[in-house]
Amino acid sequence: MTQAPGTRRDIPDATVARLPVYLRALRALTAAGIDVVSSEDLAQAAGVRSTGLRKDLSHLGSYGVRGVGYDVARLSDEIARELGLQHDWAVAIVGMGNLGHALAAYSGFATRGFKVRWLVDEDPEVIGTVIAGLTVIGFDELAMVAGDGLIAVIATPPTAAQDVADQMTRMGVRSILNFAPCVLQVPEGVEVRKVDLATELQILAFHEQRGRDEDDDAARLGVHAARVAEAAR
Amino acid sequence: MTQAPGTRRDIPDATVARLPVYLRALRALTAAGIDVVSSEDLAQAAGVRSTGLRKDLSHLGSYGVRGVGYDVARLSDEIARELGLQHDWAVAIVGMGNLGHALAAYSGFATRGFKVRWLVDEDPEVIGTVIAGLTVIGFDELAMVAGDGLIAVIATPPTAAQDVADQMTRMGVRSILNFAPCVLQVPEGVEVRKVDLATELQILAFHEQRGRDEDDDAARLGVHAARVAEAAR
């Protein structure tokens, strides 16, 4: 590695998006009692090519041992550090409907560096109720307690999402995960990631149809070939 | 357009991933009573650049009118056709826990070309119960009724996901949306898309930390500059 400690490294977005997958695979290896892994095996577990994995890891320094592989614990720590997961991040879920309930009850956040700390809604009927051990609060209350580095999850209807995003950014939130199927306008410096299930299904539908059309083509070509053969004799 | 009707067009993956967003924006315009839109305005609504939007649309043919813009209804139809949304697609949700319940109750699928037709679980306690108007069934029952073009949504714990995927592919499913945080191995020709919330949050955490570090750097540089200034006088 030619990287001085403490120096800012610019890691490609594509690599950053894969680091969580590597981290998950590494945790699974730890749980299985494996403490050294080759790039080939780890790549297999993460569903990528080994050469790509090595290039990704090279961006955070050279923590592998040639002829041996990577120390699972060491690499886990390095990736976690790079992702900023030494400490838990506080999460606020906004919109406690069907989806908000499921998210509040989800145990997968706590094991991966996040603590759902606030549940927020607008409906006076919902505010004050207890969900998964947390009392639902309103925006005014959140504005008073929200600290730096809070991550907001928007699970309101799309009609309310922009308004919610505006309020969150006003109180200093710079990271938003949006489940509402709509485009959010946010100020410079605020990062939005979206999860859109219907969009995912529509992409699947496109390929499903394409596969079906290709089958049709194959059938047509088969018929055509048969006709040619018939005409030829 | 230099494209003969009925010819297979190869549309870039990146474009396919954006078509659903355009379609959603177009539907909103229809609802607002707008029937002609410029690439500039549509791009704004979709959160992309107008030049990129036009290039995307050019892949499906030239349906715009120069000097005017695009006919909203016409373009909606063309995109829906391209995505294979003339008819609804049947969806089976596997794993009726917290997330499965929320998905089954979600109204956003029906309005965007999908019909949740089967709810599947393994637990005998859950099989036979009615959720959102549908009776939960087991795999054996699904295998008997599942038709061609079925899209499977996996909402089971990650430990069960691979097994579920195997069973689904065996019964001919070629499109899977996976919510379990794990990598799925599937045969050639089967398309898997994954939704991993913890991964999304970790990507946000990375940028959040990076922003924080940059603030630190700015502060440090400020201190440094002050010291330099002090030393200079």
Add this chain to the structure above:
DNA sequence: AGGTCTTTGTGAACGCGCGCACAAAGTCGC
């Protein structure tokens, strides 16, 4: 009917990310 003006569609340049090939480095056997 002709001119102007708006907006589309596309060729070309650019940058990024992926895959390949290979050298460097370190381990293990003898």
Add this chain to the structure above:
DNA sequence: GCGACTTTGTGCGCGCGTTCACAAAGACCT
């Protein structure tokens, strides 16, 4: 200790996607 073997780290080329610049096409005004 030395050689063979394993596995990492990286320079390079290629293909894809995004952006830019501009010409073509049609509407609208006079």
